[in-house]
Amino acid sequence: MINFLAHAFTKKTFEQLAAIRNEHCVSIYLPMYKKGKEQNEGLGQSNLKSCLKKVHAVLVEYGYHETKINSYLEPIRNLIFDLNFWRNPSEGLAIFLDKDLGFRYYKLPFPFDIKTYVADHFYLIPLLPLFHNNGIYYLLELSRDYVKLYKGSRNKFRELQINKIIPKQLEEVVGYDFEQKMLQNRTGHMMYPAGSFHGQGEGKEDQKKELVSFFRQINQGVTKILSNKKAPLILACTDELYPIYKKINSHHNLWDTNLSGDPEFKGTNELHKESWGLVQYYFETTKRVKLANFIAKIHTSKTSYRPSEIFPAAVKGKIDTLFVQQKEDVFGTYNSAKGCLILDSRKEMRNISLLNMAAIYTFLQGGNVYFLEAEEMPVKNIPMNALFRF
Numbered sequence: 543m544i545n546f547l548a549h550a551f552t553k554k555t556f557e558q559l560a561a562i563r564n565e566h567c568v569s570i571y572l573p574m575y576k577k578g579k580e581q582n583e584g585l586g587q588s589n590l591k592s593c594l595k596k597v598h599a600v601l602v603e604y605g606y607h608e609t610k611i612n613s614y615l616e617p618i619r620n621l622i623f624d625l626n627f628w629r630n631p632s633e634g635l636a637i638f639l640d641k642d643l644g645f646r647y648y649k650l651p652f653p654f655d656i657k658t659y660v661a662d663h664f665y666l667i668p669l670l671p672l673f674h675n676n677g678i679y680y681l682l683e684l685s686r687d688y689v690k691l692y693k694g695s696r697n698k699f700r701e702l703q704i705n706k707i708i709p710k711q712l713e714e715v716v717g718y719d720f721e722q723k724m725l726q727n728r729t730g731h732m733m734y735p736a737g738s739f740h741g742q743g744e745g746k747e748d749q750k751k752e753l754v755s756f757f758r759q760i761n762q763g764v765t766k767i768l769s770n771k772k773a774p775l776i777l778a779c780t781d782e783l784y785p786i787y788k789k790i791n792s793h794h795n796l797w798d799t800n801l802s803g804d805p806e807f808k809g810t811n812e813l814h815k816e817s818w819g820l821v822q823y824y825f826e827t828t829k830r831v832k833l834a835n836f837i838a839k840i841h842t843s844k845t846s847y848r849p850s851e852i853f854p855a856a857v858k859g860k861i862d863t864l865f866v867q868q869k870e871d872v873f874g875t876y877n878s879a880k881g882c883l884i885l886d887s888r889k890e891m892r893n894i895s896l897l898n899m900a901a902i903y904t905f906l907q908g909g910n911v912y913f914l915e916a917e918e919m920p921v922k923n924i925p926m927n928a929l930f931r932f
């Protein structure tokens with residue numbers, strides 16, 4: 543058995559997992575609990591232990607011998623007692639085990655509901671939010687004393703290296719001696735707060751000219767670094783600085799409002815949360831368009847809420863958009879030769895999650911998969927609605 547442990551998750555990884563067909567593939571999802579109380583109480587380990595018992599019971603039902611089960615599940619059991627692993631948590635944990643490729647886990651940036659699943663394939667639907675409504679944007683922290691550039695999405699936020707490309711301080715552009723001279727010309731030898739240009743005066747105008755020169759070089763560096771030229775660029779700066787930078791900006795999609803306040807006093811998590819809050823609506827445009835299309839065609843053959851129509855269409859790549867109700871599932875069996883779908887009320891030994899497979903087929907063949915609350919679903923009280931390709 544090959545033990546492959548990983549902590550990064552890409553679309554390629556998803557495709558590799560989706561391609562696996564093996565007897566008794568195990569999928570486990572659970573939250574990791576980053577807060578001290580839950581960590582101290584070992585709640586993550588306790589949940590994993592409970593999940594392992596459920597998987598063990600399913601394998602017994604399949605007729606596995608006890609010794610064989612214990613050997614098969616040993617890598618997951620060892621993870622329960624790995625203290626270093628739990629001391630460095632993410633928000634959520636996904637675990638996969640099969641007979642050929644062995645055991646692998648992924649620490650992911652959002653929590654999962656606790657879930658176990660055993661079948662001839664993996665349960666991957668909880669991972670799909672990584673790839674939808676998850677657009678790329680940039681955040682530029684801006685002041686006269688420091689500059690930082692971040693690349694963000696809904697679930698990720700990391701600082702980009704700007705050394706030798708973007709000046710990090712005003713004095714790198716105007717020079718230390720010139721800066722000191724300007725300070726001496728200001729009334730009372732007081733440094734004005736960054737971006738304060740109210741009123742008249744030679745010192746204030748000189749300071750503004752310094753900043754324009756500074757921002758111009760920053761803008762030149764930013765345009766070189768940004769790989770996605772159409773992605774939104776948000777400025778995290780005081781309100782006085784935003785209009786000055788806006789005038790010299792050449793990026794195609796500068797956000798129309800700044801993230802107000804001095805970013806120096808905000809942590810990375812706060813910057814991520816606030817910046818994503820600004821652009822989230824922008825990235826949900828496609829979902830709103832698809833919902834409107836579904837409603838417009840709700841009484842035509844271009845939409846459906848029936849699993850017997852949706853699942854075969856998903857297998858054949860005929861779904862444009864699949865709307866999935868949060869915390870719901872649909873179980874059953876599908877005979878592709880006969881085109882026959884049989885629904886069950888719960889997960890059993892020989893059936894599968896039809897919702898999981900429909901979502902995987904849709905995503906891998908270029909369709910959209912959106913997860914909605916019950917009240918958001920186009921057809922209420924139905925776990926999945928589909929807009930077909932037309």
